[in-house]
Amino acid sequence: MHIVLVSSGPIPCFGYGGRERIVQWHASELAERGHRVTVIADKTGTLPGVELIRIDGAAQLREAIPDSADIVNFHGMTYPRHADDLPKPFLNTPHNLYDNLDISNANWNFLSDFHAQYQGGKTVVRNGLPPEDYRVSENNNGRLLFFSGFSRPGKNITRAIDLTKRFDLKLDIAGGHRWSLLTRSVVRKEGAFFRTLGPRFQFHGIIGGERKARMFADARALIFPIRVPEPGATVVVEALMSGTPVLGTPLAVVPELVKDGDGFLFETDQQFAEALESIDGLDRHAIRERAIARFSVQQMTDGYLDLYQRILDGERIG
Numbered sequence: 001m002h003i004v005l006v007s008s009g010p011i012p013c014f015g016y017g018g019r020e021r022i023v024q025w026h027a028s029e030l031a032e033r034g035h036r037v038t039v040i041a042d043k044t045g046t047l048p049g050v051e052l053i054r055i056d057g058a059a060q061l062r063e064a065i066p067d068s069a070d071i072v073n074f075h076g077m078t079y080p081r082h083a084d085d086l087p088k089p090f091l092n093t094p095h096n097l098y099d100n101l102d103i104s105n106a107n108w109n110f111l112s113d114f115h116a117q118y119q120g121g122k123t124v125v126r127n128g129l130p131p132e133d134y135r136v137s138e139n140n141n142g143r144l145l146f147f148s149g150f151s152r153p154g155k156n157i158t159r160a161i162d163l164t165k166r167f168d169l170k171l172d173i174a175g176g177h178r179w180s181l182l183t184r185s186v187v188r189k190e191g192a193f194f195r196t197l198g199p200r201f202q203f204h205g206i207i208g209g210e211r212k213a214r215m216f217a218d219a220r221a222l223i224f225p226i227r228v229p230e231p232g233a234t235v236v237v238e239a240l241m242s243g244t245p246v247l248g249t250p251l252a253v254v255p256e257l258v259k260d261g262d263g264f265l266f267e268t269d270q271q272f273a274e275a276l277e278s279i280d281g282l283d284r285h286a287i288r289e290r291a292i293a294r295f296s297v298q299q300m301t302d303g304y305l306d307l308y309q310r311i312l313d314g315e316r317i318g
Contacts (some may be wrong), residue, residue, distance in 0.1 A: 128300025136243035146217035154228030243284030
């Protein structure tokens with residue numbers, strides 16, 4: 001099968017970039033299975049076994065899609081709303097939440113049960129990660145980890161800062177540089193920059209590869225106190241794949257990801273305190289095993305290949 005994946009952002013992806021890494025992993029797994037794979041994006045490099053085509057926006061998309069393509073899976077840049085928009089069978093996989101999204105005249109897949117319900121759909125293939133890129137550490141470093149684009153207000157680094165100070169913890173912060181706390185009005189007004197002065201907070205910038213794997217594995221727990229809904233929360237899956245428990249807000253997709261034994265959900269400071277008392281007793285190897293069973297790139301690719309075939313057989317996916 002000749003499968004075309006469309007995404008905005010850089011492919012391959014280095015460092016931060018949730019959607020781009022998912023597309024990259026999916027493309028590589030498809031190629032490993034013998035499919036011909038083409039990725040169309042607005043920034044490209046080299047990805048073994050995968051043809052990469054760079055375009056300067058959706059206006060060039062029709063001409064860029066190879067005539068030999070069997071199906072096109074959109075992960076960004078644009079989402080066709082009707083079969084007449086594209087002369088090829090296609091599937092839309094949005095990686096964000098959209099208000100008033102019309103899914104009635106096209107094929108759609110969503111990243112979680114929450115995501116599907118929010119958009120009025122029912123088809124779900126969850127994001128998957130390559131297990132070999134993550135590992136379990138036998139001894140954690142006793143520090144919590146906040147790993148997100150933390151200048152974005154919805155990630156709620158302010159809450160992580162408050163809890164770190166109140167409970168006399170130490171916090172590693174990755175996903176940007178400390179000065180970026182001055183670039184967004186919400187986190188700037190909340191004083192996040194000045195409140196992270198002191199040795200209990202360490203900033204690590206945008207990291208990837210072996211350094212990122214080590215940071216996930218070594219953390220006592222991932223703290224994920226989001227205050228706006230997220231459809232996929234790949235960073236949570238990365239922590240679980242590393243055997244690292246999650247302390248998260250019970251919002252949107254998070255309760256689907258953090259099951260019994262994988263961490264704790266909290267809203268109040270008291271609930272957070274109770275979670276801290278139990279977090280070190282969780283079995284990190286069991287956390288990883290459950291994550292592999294639920295969120296591997298192999299499972300994700302199985303799910304997509306099933307959807308591709310169903311679409312080619314004439315079924316409507318939504």
